[in-house]
Amino acid sequence: MSSTPAVTPAALREAIAGALHVVKAYELAAACEYLGLEPQKPDEDPFHSKRIYVRSRLQKKTLSELVDIARRVISEYGDDDLQALVGALGPV
Secondary structure, three states: OOOOOOHHHHHHHHHHHHHHHHOHHHHHHHHHHOOOOOOOOOOEEEEOOOHHHHHHOOOOOOHHHHHHHHHHHHHOOOOOOHHHHHOOOOOO
């Protein structure tokens, strides 16, 4: 009996960070706010690592919140891998 592996919050965080990698570092804070994340804190720096910046800002989000953010990312930027991951969740 095979089952589809569960989509984890960690997998969603990584996929969202990957999808936002196309955003320029100097635009990433505004893009994250637009997507519903909190404003950038003084110790956060998207110029150091965009992926780490995004993943850390997503760290405390629930699975449901991550799915909502992922859908906004897909709508705004598109990303086949993220779309496939969200699609694997079925209706949420």
